[in-house]
Amino acid sequence: MMPTWPAAPPSGAQPSNGYTASYSAPAYTTVQVRQSFGQSYSTPQPSYPVAHTYGASHSPSPSAANIAPTVNSSPPAAQEQAKTTKIDWPDSVRRYVQRAFIPANLDASVTRADMEAKLKETITQANENSVMYTLNWDTMPLPQQMILDERARDSLPIHSKAQAPTPGTKKRKSWDLTDTAAPSSTSASPPWRTGPNRLEDRVTFSPDKRHVGDDLPKHNSKFNRADKRQRRNEGEYVTFREDTPPPADGPVVGTSQELEKRYLRLTAAPKPSQVRPPHILRQTLELLKKRWKKDQNYSYICDQFKSMRQDLTVQRVRDDFTVEVYEIHARIALEKGDLGEYNQCQTQLKGLYKLGLNGKPNEFTAYRILYFIHTANRADLSNALVDLTAAEKKDKAVKHALDVRSALALGNYHRFFQLYNETPNMGAYLMDMFVGRERLAALCTICKGYKQDVPLRFITEELYFESDVEAAQFILDHNGQDLLEDRNGTVIVLTGKAGQRFEQARSKAFSRVDIKGQI
Amino acid sequence: MEFNTRFFQEFADACSKQDGPQLARTLSPDIPTEELREICNSQNAHDIKRVLKRGLQGSAALVGGLGQQEVQGWVEIYTTYWNAARTILVARESSDDRRQSSQSDLVWTKVYAAWTELLNVLLRGYQNNGIEAWTLPCMYVVCKHLRLFAMEADEERNNSSSVDESAAPSLQDDFNPETNKRQKLEDCARVLSRVFTACQSDRAPLEESRKWGSYYLANLLLKTYFKLNSTSLSKNIMNSLFAGGKDMPDLSAFPKSQQVTFKYHQGVLAFLEENYVAAEQHLTDAWNNCHKDAVRNKERILTYLIPCRLIKDHMLPTEKLLAQYPRLQKLFLPICRCIKRGELHNFDLALQEGEDELVKRRIYLTLERGRDLALRNLLRKVFIARGFEEAKEGEKPARRSRVPVTEFAAAISLGSQERIDNDEVECLLANMIYKNHMKGYISRQHGIVVLSKSGAFPGTGV
Structure with a gap:
């Protein structure tokens, strides 16, 4: 890639006011029943390779990515390039960059890399805030100056929150320190050596012991912090900067302004600087909706939604917006058949709805019922039915799901396939998962119930195949080659000859479905 | 029971007869409030241990065979019982005048905590102080009431307006407002399962093993799991009971x-x-x-x-x-x-x-x-109503076995007065045949059902 100054901000990094504009198109598309097996759903498909968009999303922000190479090269070269490509980059900015690299202005304690990073950050920010042209770049503090200021701030113990971006190693380090210091802070001997008669205690965990066990980490960290503080006073930890305060004091309040963030499973307390507050998350959601519509890149979307959910969780935000995030993620996961994520969302939603938040509880109750049908989990289905209120039972989606259940319980495939055709919302994605096995079951019943033969057309209609060809294919796929016969131009199915041949496939299809994370 | 001479006699009596239920009665919280008050007032926190120690040592001397360790165990148990009794008394009195004081603390939560402590001390008595298995009814009575107190505490908390925000902050993205509602009962299930394990894992010879407590506790636990709607946890208990093999006495011995x-x-x-x-x-x-x-x-x-x-x-x-x-x-x-x-x-x-x-x-x-059976009986009626073929000479008359689908359809829609599509009727009939409620086959071509001449409806005499 030829490093260039961007002519205009790339679409991915529009000024933030672009996001706040109320873009409320849903991030999902209601789907009709899958019409055939050969073709894909009617939802828009990615128009270009998935890898492309996913790759781009790795970089923190496209505009920053574009600036980075330029800044990294020496300033004259940058200027040359800027000239040759004739980009409309304000002169004031160029002067600013030049000024920063004049030897007289350089500071020995600031490395070149740090400076470039700062420069990049400053310009990107200006670009994003659309103040590129209005800012007075001539009076702007130089990057090295900013860095020095920041360091001065950081050295004050109270303002230690904002940290230099070396999160991984630092976090790791502080964690390790806690770990290694732990044994010295607890009792000198291991718990099982403290009494003559403690073996049984250990086996059955007497409650007081466990209590102590629960408290341990807290004591430890307290002890360690005091310990560290003491050692720092002795001069041992002069360069060590205190970590963020422990999260137990209350939820984190995020300060991050980034819209996008990769998901990373937390192994330590979250840092406010890396957590996005709700108003940013709202913008993120709009961005993601747009992205989903445009790219349909599931791995990217899923990752982003997970990080969003994480930010909401660590800040303990449980409001209508939270519901919306989980609902949208659940729908997208459902559409892509990612049942693991779908289940996680459903579990959360169940709890959130119980808090009385606004959302689409009925839609998701219906999904839940359909899902239990899919997993053939009678006990859970029973429990789900207990929870239903009269009002819920009247809801269109819930009623549909209940009717599906009842039709299947009674073996009424005729009714079942009618309902399949009328599935509201996105329930069809769930029904797709078990429609195959129900077709097998129905075929078994038909083969035993009807003697001699039935027209293929009848099978097509009863089992809601898209075409005779598809129906025939289904029979062929299940070992029914010799059951099809052409008689005077109409294809017939010799049900009388079928015997037990679909039974095995049927019982195999009905063996228990078990998916991790299911509720 | 008030900790006086009579109590110590009773204790000695129960011990000498090894009468578990009698001993268990001394630990029951299920006694009139008046009696409870007497127990509480009979001692004070300062003296209770000393009094109990002296008294129980006296009882032990009477019985013989009660070791020093064991006596110490019982002293602890009755001390904790006395503490719990005081919380119960407070709870009962405050439930009586709840109307006056709208702002009552969660008294039953305190009872639950005190009673859990009693169970713990009791369990320790079994595990460390060598209390014998014949006293298991004491364990039963304490466990039984633990569950009742847990439910009482949950109900009280759910009724009180103050929202309990004590739930531990967690970084996980799991939470469930329901669990909070059943907090104490869930805790109770955990405690009981510990007691269950303590019974199960006792390796003493069978005659004096705590294994005999297994089924009582299993039942209590199962009951709790049912209440908590977490029947899936029951599997652990079942597995543990049946994994014991020969070590575990047969259920019929309980x-x-x-x-x-x-x-x-x-x-x-x-x-x-x-x-x-x-x-x-x-x-x-x-x-x-x-x-x-x-x-x-x-x-x-x-x-x-x-x-x-x-x-x-x-x-x-x-x-x-x-x-x-x-x-x-x-x-x-x-x-x-x-x-x-x-x-x-x-x-x-x-x-x-x-x-x-x-x-x-x-x-x-x-x-x-059961709808299948109702349908079968309906279809059977149709079959019977159609009567018999003309009998050939010398033969028993046979029922008319060819039934038009429309006749079955008519019968099915008779009750609801709703027309039902013939294809759906056929679907129902096919199901009947598939499930062996009906013998025969559907001929789609002719729109009739051909029923078996010998037993069209198995098991119904037709």
Whole structure:
């Protein structure tokens, strides 16, 4: 890639006011029943390779990515390039960059890399805030100056929150320190050596012991912090900067302004600087909706939604917006058949709805019922039915799901396939998962119930195949080659000859479905 | 019981006779408030240990064979009991005048905590102080009330307006407002399961093993799990009980009451898993051993045994049986009548009528399948109504075995007065044939059903 100054901000990094504009198109598309097996759903498909968009999303922000190479090269070269490509980059900015690299202005304690990073950050920010042209770049503090200021701030113990971006190693380090210091802070001997008669205690965990066990980490960290503080006073930890305060004091309040963030499973307390507050998350959601519509890149979307959910969780935000995030993620996961994520969302939603938040509880109750049908989990289905209120039972989606259940319980495939055709919302994605096995079951019943033969057309209609060809294919796929016969131009199915041949496939299809994370 | 001479005598008496239930009575919280107050007032926190120690040592001297360790264990137990008794007294008194003080603390939560402590001390007594297994009824009474106090505490907390925000902050993205509602009962389940393990894992010789406490605790735990709607946890208990193999005495060696309760739970669990064969067996065992006067228990057993029999053996309860249990009569009679008479539409209505109650008892899904029987009986009627072929000479007249689908369709829509599509009727008929309720086949070409000449409806005499 030829490093260039961007002519205009790339679409991915529009000024933030672009996001706040109320873009409320849903991030999902209601789907009709899958019409055939050969073709894909009617939802828009990615128009270009998935890898492309996913790759781009790795970089923190496209505009920053574009600036980075330029800044990294020496300033004259940058200027040359800027000239040759004739980009409309304000002169004031160029002067600013030049000024920063004049030897007289350089500071020995600031490395070149740090400076470039700062420069990049400053310009990107200006670009994003659309103040590129209005800012007075001539009076702007130089990057090295900013860095020095920041360091001065950081050295004050109270303002230690904002940290230099070396999160991984630092976090790791502080964690390790806690770990290694732990044994010295607890009792000198291991718990099982403290009494003559403690073996049984250990086996059955007497409650007081466990209590102590629960408290341990807290004591430890307290002890360690005091310990560290003491050692720092002795001069041992002069360069060590205190970590963020422990999260137990209350939820984190995020300060991050980034819209996008990769998901990373937390192994330590979250840092406010890396957590996005709700108003940013709202913008993120709009961005993601747009992205989903445009790219349909599931791995990217899923990752982003997970990080969003994480930010909401660590800040303990449980409001209508939270519901919306989980609902949208659940729908997208459902559409892509990612049942693991779908289940996680459903579990959360169940709890959130119980808090009385606004959302689409009925839609998701219906999904839940359909899902239990899919997993053939009678006990859970029973429990789900207990929870239903009269009002819920009247809801269109819930009623549909209940009717599906009842039709299947009674073996009424005729009714079942009618309902399949009328599935509201996105329930069809769930029904797709078990429609195959129900077709097998129905075929078994038909083969035993009807003697001699039935027209293929009848099978097509009863089992809601898209075409005779598809129906025939289904029979062929299940070992029914010799059951099809052409008689005077109409294809017939010799049900009388079928015997037990679909039974095995049927019982195999009905063996228990078990998916991790299911509720 | 007040800690006086009489108490120490009673203790000695129970010990010398090794009478568990008698000893257990001294630890029961289920006594009149007046008596409770006497216990609390008879001692003070400063003296209680000393008094108990002296008194129990005296009792031990009377009995003999009670070791120093054991006495120490009992001193601790009764001290904790006394502490718990005081919280109970406070709770009872504050429930009495709750109306006056709107802002009451969670007194039952305190009772629960104190009682948990008692259970812990008791358990330690068994594990460290060598308290013998004949005293297990003491454990029973403490465990039983732990569960009751837990439910009391949960109810009290849910009724109080103050929102309990004590839930530990967690970084996980799991939370469930429901669990908070059942906080104490869930905790109780954990405590009880620990006690259960303590019983199960006792390796003392069988005669004096705490293993004899296993089924009592298993039953209590199962009951708790059912209440918590987490029947899946029951599997652990079952596995643990059956994994014991020879070490574990046979269920039949345990008291009948425990057998019945356990069999009932086992049956219901199998029922929920739709294992109707096992369910029927366990429930029948429970039914046969159930005390004849335990009407409520018999009713519980029948609640699941009746649907079991209906699905498995196509058997309906007699009206005479149902008449003895008004609740069951209300639940089952309308449905059973409809099945018997083959009134399909009324069956649907009856099922709908009882839906809430049936769903709550987890028998709705099973009874719903009784619709097949109602349908079978209806179709059978059609078959019979069609009468016989003209008899050939010297032969028995045969029933007319070729029935037009439209006739069945007419019968099905007779009740609801709703037209039903012939394809759907065929679907229902195919199901009947598939499930062996009906013998024969559908000829789609001719729109007729050809029924078997020998036993078109198996098991119904036609």
